[in-house]
Amino acid sequence: MPPATASQKQSIAQFVALTDCTDSVASKFLRAAHWNIDRAIDSYFSSRSSSNAEDKSSAALKKIFNQYRDESNEEAAVISIEGAMRFLEDINVQLDEVTCLGVMELCKCPTMGEFPRESFVAGWKEAKCDTLPKMAEYANQLRSRIPTDKDLFRRVYCHTFPISRMAGQRNLPYDLAAEQWRLLFTADRGGVPWSTASTPWLEWWLEFLEERGKKAVSKDLWQQLELFVRKTKEDESFGWWSVDAAWPGTLDDFVGWVQEKRAQGSAMEL
Template sequence: MSNTDQFMQITGCMNRDLARRYIRKSGGFLDLAIDNYYNHENPAASSGTSMKQIPQRQAVEELNKVFDRYAEHANPNQMDIDGTIAYFTDLGIDPEKDVEAIIAAYTLESPSTGVFTRDAFVKNWAKVNATNAEDMSRYLHQAKHNSKLMDLVNKFAFKYALEEGKRKLAVEDAVALWRVIYNDDFAKIQEPSTMSIFINDFVASGKSGKESISMDEWNMSRLFFSIPLPELEHLSEDAAWPVLMDDFVDFLYQRE
């Protein structure tokens, strides 16, 4: 399959000339072309290009029927953890591994882990014209290529995973969450990266000395992970990075 065909299949873009233009501007790099497409196009609209447009009333009716299949018996306006697991299974999503589960929680305004409400479910899926499992799954898969959206999902994920009354994530919870959010990146790694060494060799191993991760450390990690390993040696000590990131650079280059 050509880069153009792959681009169109992943993004739902129906314009072959537009697809070729994004690939050409990205130097032939497919992942970069997809990322640029989502950063310049409306993600909801781009999803809709490959879906049949459905009248609002019909969409609401269909979405209520979908929700009914997974709703609690005691509270038909809420989907509990068992219903959510069944829902994700039907979407082909593993909530223990796939970032699409976190994107769904963000998109559908989940109030707590494993819980969805009828109003938010119907309202938000109707906005993007996704009324069945196939369209929902496609939307979530496409959304993870939108870097601006993923910045928001990343910030949401920290608060979503916090225990009630806590302000920091336990290290083991942060590591597990990072591994879900960056699951695709881990799968594509062919050599060590800033992200993989930071998460696996520094934090998860206990060498960071941290027992918990703050919101600032979490939010800054996304930008930090984008820095190529060779550039970390010259990272300015005057830059406003959390101490955890400075400690990682010292660890990496065995500085005293």
């Protein structure tokens, strides 16, 4: 960067006198404004205002966090299950609805019902919510958006896998997976229903897995199932299916199982 000219040094001195900032800060804003001192000063105070607002928002969120954090430890940087239940109740979110999972995805909870301070503050700041009423309104918006916004639903769905696992486990026990699938893939509690005109997909999927011995569910199978669900809702006849596609083997087997079940049903009708 070339040294400042005499005229530029004069502008820097004027900027410093008006803002009480350092020479380096003055130079930064003046260069960004192409040495137009009025624009540079406007930009400086706008950035200060934005920074102050952000600081106030962070302080408000930390205060809310402290209302619910683990009181058994004064230094605790986490809201544990008891505090999480109170927090969710205060923003009108039920534990047995998909919106609850949406809030946990927003706050990047590492386990079910645990909110670390850093990600709690970051998540709600990103959502521009620094009061409980704003959080309640945002949760209500999630309630409407999750069933219709495919990208949002997938984020919530994928995040549900790690927070549902027990500590130290790589896979999700079948019973826990089935419980979450019943929540996520039915409309009753805010999920996306997995059924089509002639196929009760969710019911058949669980029946299929139970016949196979209720094996634990891997992360890959969990994530790929959401894509599979979309495909079956678009075309239940498997026109999109290919044995050469990179689907998990369990889904390959499920397709064959469904085709056989349909064939048996057609034979019985005859």
